[in-house]
Amino acid sequence: MAHKGTAMPLAPQMALEVTVVSGEGVRVPSGRPLSRGAYAVVRTASSSAPTRVDDDADCHGYPYWDEAVRVALPAGARWLDVEICRARGGGGAGGGRAEPVAAARVPVEDFSVGPPGHLHCLSYRLFNSACGVQRRNGIVNITVKRIDGVLPAARLTAAGGKAVDYYAAGSASSGGSCCVAAAEQGKPAAPVGTVMGYPAVGC
Template identity: 75%
Template sequence: SFDPPPILVSPQLQEHMARKGTAMPMPSMTLEVTVVSGEAVRVPSGRPLCHGAYAVVRTATSSAPTRVDGDADCHGFPYWAEAVRVALPAGAPALDVEICCARGGGRPAEPVAAARVPVEDFTVGPPGHLHCLSYRLFDSGSCGIRRRNGIVNITVRRLDGAPVGAAGKAAAVPAAGKAVGAAGPSGSGASCSGAAAGLGKPAAPAGAVMGYPLGC
């Protein structure tokens, strides 16, 4: 399991950083990321992503894939609603969510699109808060041209101190799936917060957030 020591900052240093306007370093944390769905995702040839779609959540120290969407004709709108668990190291500015296409015949999977999720989008409020987020995807190709390629809908919940399994699968996948099952596309905060409240869980403190990858 990934359990690095916490960052210890003296009160004097905290006061100095506050006076200088310097942000406090973000400690390490365990995250439960539920990749809900994708919207209007296309493969490099320009056709809609129609089969073999799965997502991978990546940090600097760990990564975890979802299952492959069983719908052979999702037509660019894959659906997973699957929770995975990853470790985010101290000081990391973001995590990445990548959409891939599994291919048969022993060929490697094909990266399709990716989005960067800034840490500040899911660190508002205490651990356990459910943050419903949607991000613009950009092509993962090696051509060097960053083109928009659909949207990915996710939820993020901090599980500080919880272990990360070898496969990155969260222990409470069914509950997480229920929590996001009613989440609407493209950052519809009301439905996601309502689903969380229905399960007795706290809603995201700032509602749903539409984010964009850093540096776009």
Template identity: 40%
Template sequence: MANTHHRSLEVTVISGEDLRTNGRPVKNNAFVTVKADSCGSPSLPPSSTKPNAHGESNPYWDEKLHVDLPAGSRHVVVEVRQRSSSSRDRLVGTAWIPVSDFVGDYTPENYLRFLSYRLRDAKGLRNGIINISVRVVTSSCKGSSSCSLRPPPPLPEFRMPVDREEHGGTVTGVPVWYPSQWKA
């Protein structure tokens, strides 16, 4: 069977700041949904935190969610909602997070990133901040039955000689080039 490469995200929803609905602070029952955009494929169901019951506009969840990241996804959508007594949940704010913020740079795949994003309400106005951490979890799957997580790659070691007599001492500093017009 052919090998496939699958990515998923471990998103820890940490907290929110200055969340409001209709100009008033969100008192309680705020929760967060996280999903990857589908890019033409069927949309995946969002992962969701439990509602916050602490009655404050700066809720604290500290809850881990696992989100599948389909190939070609460009954004992860984070929505803060407030559970209400009516049949519909009220949208507090949304953040569209570019996948490029945590995939495709020079850091290892299992690297933990702490991120904060501005939320926008349904009218596009600023409405608080969401604080999250994201870790990309990669698995190599053979077929559909057996998948194993890759361990993080080893970190490079940087060493300096400490024997001053043999190596002539240790130099600290970095050479810096600057144009002659900067001279004082």
């Protein structure tokens, strides 16, 4: 039990559940809309996790995943990255050749307000992942939720692809949401509002 006036030790990392909902107006380097083979990767300095591949050939630059992945964010980190890729050669997110298409850098301050369990709905402008002049390349829609202190243990994926256990500490929170709920054709609508992202991949 901590004595009055004694600060509790900070967790070495924050456990996050990031749901990559969809992309909008994303194009491959040739200028054509991103179609079959699209997937997203959420990266931090200590872990990374991919979504499934959207094999819909008719998405025309609007891939849809609505898939949650879990990553660990080291203490003191200022951002996480979301990168949109295209799987080539039939390998999917777990194999074959991956072609980076666009990326966004998500500042930690955008989702660090509120207690664990609070859901933040965010949209970011994507920029080309290729070296050279950074150009806007569509939008990515995500939700971010801090899960340490909410789940007794979170299964995370390390940067090398090996699963690791993150044992959360603290009491559970009822959380809440900053999303504006909506639905269209049985699918969640994109988060309201767009935040200017930053290029996540440098040369």
